[in-house]
Amino acid sequence: MSERRVVVTGLGATTPLGGDVETTWKALLAGQSGVRLLTEDWRELLPVHFAARVAIEPADQMERVEMRRLDRSEQFALVASREAWKDAGSPDDIDKERLGVVIASGIGGVITLLDQFVNLNEKGARGVSPHTVPMLMPNGPAANVGLELKAKAGVHTPVSACASGAEAIGYAYEMIKNNRADIIVTGGVEAAVHQLPMAGFAAMKALSTRNDAPQRASRPYDVDRDGFVLGEGGGVLVLEEYESAKARGAKIYCEVGGQGLTSDGYHIAAPDPDGEGVQRAIKFALQASGLSTKDIVHLNAHATSTPAGDVAEANALRKALGADADHVAVSATKSMTGHLLGGAGAIESVFIVKALQERLAPPTINIENLDPAVTIDVVRDTPRQLPAGDIAALNDSFGFGGHNVVLAFKSL
Amino acid sequence: MALSPADVLSGIKEIVEEVAGIPAASIELDKNFTDDLEVDSLSMVEVVVACEERFGVKIPDEKVTELATVGDAVNFIVNAAA
Numbered sequence: 001m002s003e004r005r006v007v008v009t010g011l012g013a014t015t016p017l018g019g020d021v022e023t024t025w026k027a028l029l030a031g032q033s034g035v036r037l038l039t040e041d042w043r044e045l046l047p048v049h050f051a052a053r054v055a056i057e058p059a060d061q062m063e064r065v066e067m068r069r070l071d072r073s074e075q076f077a078l079v080a081s082r083e084a085w086k087d088a089g090s091p092d093d094i095d096k097e098r099l100g101v102v103i104a105s106g107i108g109g110v111i112t113l114l115d116q117f118v119n120l121n122e123k124g125a126r127g128v129s130p131h132t133v134p135m136l137m138p139n140g141p142a143a144n145v146g147l148e149l150k151a152k153a154g155v156h157t158p159v160s161a162c163a164s165g166a167e168a169i170g171y172a173y174e175m176i177k178n179n180r181a182d183i184i185v186t187g188g189v190e191a192a193v194h195q196l197p198m199a200g201f202a203a204m205k206a207l208s209t210r211n212d213a214p215q216r217a218s219r220p221y222d223v224d225r226d227g228f229v230l231g232e233g234g235g236v237l238v239l240e241e242y243e244s245a246k247a248r249g250a251k252i253y254c255e256v257g258g259q260g261l262t263s264d265g266y267h268i269a270a271p272d273p274d275g276e277g278v279q280r281a282i283k284f285a286l287q288a289s290g291l292s293t294k295d296i297v298h299l300n301a302h303a304t305s306t307p308a309g310d311v312a313e314a315n316a317l318r319k320a321l322g323a324d325a326d327h328v329a330v331s332a333t334k335s336m337t338g339h340l341l342g343g344a345g346a347i348e349s350v351f352i353v354k355a356l357q358e359r360l361a362p363p364t365i366n367i368e369n370l371d372p373a374v375t376i377d378v379v380r381d382t383p384r385q386l387p388a389g390d391i392a393a394l395n396d397s398f399g400f401g402g403h404n405v406v407l408a409f410k411s412l
Numbered sequence: 413m414a415l416s417p418a419d420v421l422s423g424i425k426e427i428v429e430e431v432a433g434i435p436a437a438s439i440e441l442d443k444n445f446t447d448d449l450e451v452d453s454l455s456m457v458e459v460v461v462a463c464e465e466r467f468g469v470k471i472p473d474e475k476v477t478e479l480a481t482v483g484d485a486v487n488f489i490v491n492a493a494a
Contacts (some may be wrong), residue, residue, distance in 0.1 A: 126464075
């Protein structure tokens, strides 16, 4: 049997910029910010008064009864998966034993967990919803999508904090590559805009506290960056084995070339300043894809807007790509979406697929003064045209725990 | 306080519609929660807890399995409240 290739045939997203891929992508190219002041009273408990909530509430996209049994993260997963499945042409007649789901979340159903703890304290054990456990389990988003599609090849949830979404896509890629499945619905979601996780991130000094200008707060690579902005939502891709996608006449966006996975062995939360693990992950992703640094024209960076992380990543990219970094248009889309944690690598992969399709690298906003330590070519303020012909792009994602995931995508 | 069967039925209709999304009009005394109304085991727990709160009765877990139909639940609640 010849080598199995993996292609993207469907996209879905619900993000702070829009309730679907097209709306999100247009807002992204226009350089809009999805960050807003929180309206809840609890914001006063925190040093941070803003976040990037989804643009369209799940309540406007699904049935009420369905919603009450689903954690918000599961709602995002279903909304984005339905869009992606439809975009893939709703291939409902495929063999369900060859259909899988790999959807990640960084934290899982944390809002359900905390809400039900309040119920327990106020009403006793009888007041705790029988849906609590299926709602809070981190595999809940994948499980619910798997149930809806009746997927039987396997339903999985890799967890690696903010690298989870990218790791899920890599896992899905491997499942198809290794002939466990022909089609996988994959991505990542997060629903953690809540006072407890926000207080936790704030205690680490990880969040921006630019309360007087929330839409200017997420500013990757700017000298005055002071932390990330928490976002929510999710992104989903339909990955498919190339020959079977062609055989059913599917619209094919691009190819997933391969992935590189490493770990730092350095610190639970801080990035390795040498970025050695990131460099190796890039090398492995290129090797797995049969690409060289010359082929890469675009990279959607992890770049969360933290003082240490952005420079460590930029240095690692420069070292890994060498002189070829000069022709890599680097986009830090968290400047507009905020940081979706376990959803980040997934929406950013959706953005890469759109960038390859439309040959446009989205901008990075809010860079008033580029940090002089950043020596990569950052796309600022307006989109940049990508070259014609065969091109490739990378998505890198990192997570607390020292997880490094790099995905390579190739035009077809 | 005594409850009328009609009041209990109308209360159960509201609860089942709220919890399981089944239109109140299709909920009748002879309907089986599982087979006719497709209320799953987790949602049944929600229905029971909501009935306890609404009607001020206790429905012990060992009784829940005996409440196959809407009529069974109405009878149990009316008797328990009597």
